[in-house]
Amino acid sequence: MAVVKLSLSAFLLLFFPSVLKADAGERHVKYEYKYSFKGPHLMNKQGQVPFWTYGGSAIPSNDQVRLTPSLRDRKGYLWTKEKFTSEWWEIEGHFRVTGRGRVGADGMAIWYTETAGTEGPVFGSTDNWKGLAVLCDSFDNDGEQNNPFVSVMVNDGTKSYEHHNDGKNQNLGGCLRDFRNRPHPIRVRIRYYQNVLTLWFHMGMSTKPEDFELCTRVENVHLAKEGFFGVSAATGGLADDHDVLSFSTLTLTPPSKDAATQGGLSQEEQDKLTKQYEEYQKNLEKQKEEYAQAHPDKVKKDELQYESAYERDIRLVYEGQNAIHNMLNQLHAKTGELTVQANTLHTLVSTDHNRMSNMVTMDKTINRQEVGSIISVQQQMLTKLEDIKNAISGMKTGGMDRRSADDTGVTSQLNDMQGAMDSLVHTVNNMASKQQFAGDKKKDCPPPPPPVHCIGPGSFVFLIIAQIVMLVGYITYRNQKEAAAKKFF
Numbered sequence: 113m114a115v116v117k118l119s120l121s122a123f124l125l126l127f128f129p130s131v132l133k134a135d136a137g138e139r140h141v142k143y144e145y146k147y148s149f150k151g152p153h154l155m156n157k158q159g160q161v162p163f164w165t166y167g168g169s170a171i172p173s174n175d176q177v178r179l180t181p182s183l184r185d186r187k188g189y190l191w192t193k194e195k196f197t198s199e200w201w202e203i204e205g206h207f208r209v210t211g212r213g214r215v216g217a218d219g220m221a222i223w224y225t226e227t228a229g230t231e232g233p234v235f236g237s238t239d240n241w242k243g244l245a246v247l248c249d250s251f252d253n254d255g256e257q258n259n260p261f262v263s264v265m266v267n268d269g270t271k272s273y274e275h276h277n278d279g280k281n282q283n284l285g286g287c288l289r290d291f292r293n294r295p296h297p298i299r300v301r302i303r304y305y306q307n308v309l310t311l312w313f314h315m316g317m318s319t320k321p322e323d324f325e326l327c328t329r330v331e332n333v334h335l336a337k338e339g340f341f342g343v344s345a346a347t348g349g350l351a352d353d354h355d356v357l358s359f360s361t362l363t364l365t366p367p368s369k370d371a372a373t374q375g376g377l378s379q380e381e382q383d384k385l386t387k388q389y390e391e392y393q394k395n396l397e398k399q400k401e402e403y404a405q406a407h408p409d410k411v412k413k414d415e416l417q418y419e420s421a422y423e424r425d426i427r428l429v430y431e432g433q434n435a436i437h438n439m440l441n442q443l444h445a446k447t448g449e450l451t452v453q454a455n456t457l458h459t460l461v462s463t464d465h466n467r468m469s470n471m472v473t474m475d476k477t478i479n480r481q482e483v484g485s486i487i488s489v490q491q492q493m494l495t496k497l498e499d500i501k502n503a504i505s506g507m508k509t510g511g512m513d514r515r516s517a518d519d520t521g522v523t524s525q526l527n528d529m530q531g532a533m534d535s536l537v538h539t540v541n542n543m544a545s546k547q548q549f550a551g552d553k554k555k556d557c558p559p560p561p562p563p564v565h566c567i568g569p570g571s572f573v574f575l576i577i578a579q580i581v582m583l584v585g586y587i588t589y590r591n592q593k594e595a596a597a598k599k600f601f
C-alpha cells in the first residue's frame with residue numbers, strides 16, 4: 113500500500129501540481145477586503161465604514177460597530193454596499209452581546225440575502241427576506257427555556273419569521289449557546305460550500321481560534337449566487353448592547369475549477385494528461401486489488417483509518433462533549449474534596465479558638481490573684497524597709513556628729529545591716545518577677561510550687577525592728593555613759 117501511495121503522489125506531483133496543492137488545502141481561499149472590516153481603524157474620517165452602509169441605531173467607532181445600545185426598542189443594521197458575486201464563501205464575525213440583566217433581548221442576525229435589508233422586525237432587519245439568516249436569539253419568547261439559541265433559517269421570501277415560538281418550525285438547524293456576557297468576543301463562522309452550510313460557534317471563553325465548536329451542518333442548501341452580507345440587531349422590552357468587532361469574508365474556489373482555469377494548459381495537453389491520469393487510475397486500481405489479495409488484513413485496517421468530513425465533525429463533537437463531561441466530573445469531585453477540607457478546617461479552628469479563650473481566661477484569673485498578692489506584699493515590705501533605712505541613716509548622721517571612739521564600729525554594723533536589707537529587697541524582687549513570669553508562661557508550663565517560707569515576712573520585719581530598737585537602746589546607753597564620763601572628768 114505504501115508503494116501505491118508513493119506512486120500516486122509522485123504522479124500527481126509530476127503532472128498535476130495544482131491539483132495536489134488544492135487537495136492539500138481542500139479548496140482555494142481568497143480574502144475579500146471589500147466585504148470585510150475590522151479594527152483598529154474600522155471607521156474612516158467621514159465616520160463611515162468603508163464598503164459598508166449602516167442605519168437605525170448603529171454607531172460605528174474605530175474598533176467596533178454598536179448595532180444597538182442597551183436601550184429599549186432599538187434596531188440597527190449594517191450591510192455591504194456591493195453584491196458579493198462568488199458562489200461559495202466563508203464568513204467569520206466577532207461579536208459582543210452584553211447586558212446587565214440575567215435575561216437579554218432581542219438578539220442579532222447575520223444575513224446573506226439577494227437584496228440588502230433595511231430596518232425591520234426580524235432582529236432589526238427586514239422580514240420575508242430572500243436568502244440566509246443566522247439568528248442569535250437571546251429572548252425565549254415561547255418559554256421553552258431553550259434560549260439564547262443560534263439557528264439557521266433560509267427563506268425564499270414567502271415566510272414571515274415566527275417570533276412567538278422563536279422560529280422553531282422554520283429553523284434548518286441550530287444550537288443552544290449562551291452567547292451573552294462572555295469574557296471575550298464570541299465568533300460565528302459560516303461556510304457555504306457546494307450547497308453545504310456549516311456553522312461553527314466560538315463561545316468567547318478564550319481568544320484561541322481552535323476553540324470553535326461545530327453548531328450545525330445543513331446539506332442541500334441553495335442560495336442565490338449573488339447577494340449582500342449584513343448584520344443587524346434589535347432590543348425590545350429588555351435590552352443588550354450588540355457590538356460587531358469584525359467581519360471577514362473569504363471566497364472559496366473548488367480545486368478542479370481552479371486547476372482548469374489557472375493551469376494554463378491547452379486543450380490538447382489537458383486531454384493528454386487526462387488520458388494519462390485515467391491510465392494511471394486503472395493501474396492504481398489494479399495494484400490495489402493485487403495488494404488487497406496479498407494483504408487482506410492490512411487493507412481492511414487502512415480503509416477503516418479514513419473517515420468522511422461529516423464523520424469527522426460528529427467525532428469532534430462527541431470528543432468535545434466527552435472532554436467537557438470529564439472536566440465537569442473532575443470539577444465536581446474537586447469541589448467535594450474542597451468542601452470536606454473547608455469543613456474540617458472550620459471545626460479545627462473553632463475548637464482551637466474555644467480552647468485558647470478558656471486558657472486565656474484561666475490565666476488571667478491566676479495572674480490577677482497571684483500577682484496582686486505578691487505586689488501588695490512586696491510594697492508593704494518595701495515601705496517598711498524604707499522606713500528602717502531612713503531611721504538608720506538618721507542615727508548614722510547623729511553618731512558622726514559626736515565623733516566618738518566607737519563610731520567606726522557602729523557604722524560598720526549599720527553598713528552590714530543595710531547590705532543585708534538590700535540583699536533582702538533584691539531577693540524579694542526576684543521572687544516577684546519569677547512569679548509574674550511564671551504567670552505569663554502558664555500556657556506552656558505547669559504552675560511552680562508555692563515558695564517555702566522558713567519565716568513569714570511579718571515575723572521577719574518584727575525581728576528586724578526589735579534588733580533596731582535594741583541597737584538604738586544600746587547606742588543611747590553608750591552615749592549617756594560617755595556623756596557621764598566626760599562630765600566626771
Ligand SMILES: [Ca+2]
Pocket residue numbers: 249250251252253259275278
Ligand atoms: Ca426570541
Ligand SMILES: [Ca+2]
Pocket residue numbers: 251252253254255256257258259277278
Ligand atoms: Ca425559545
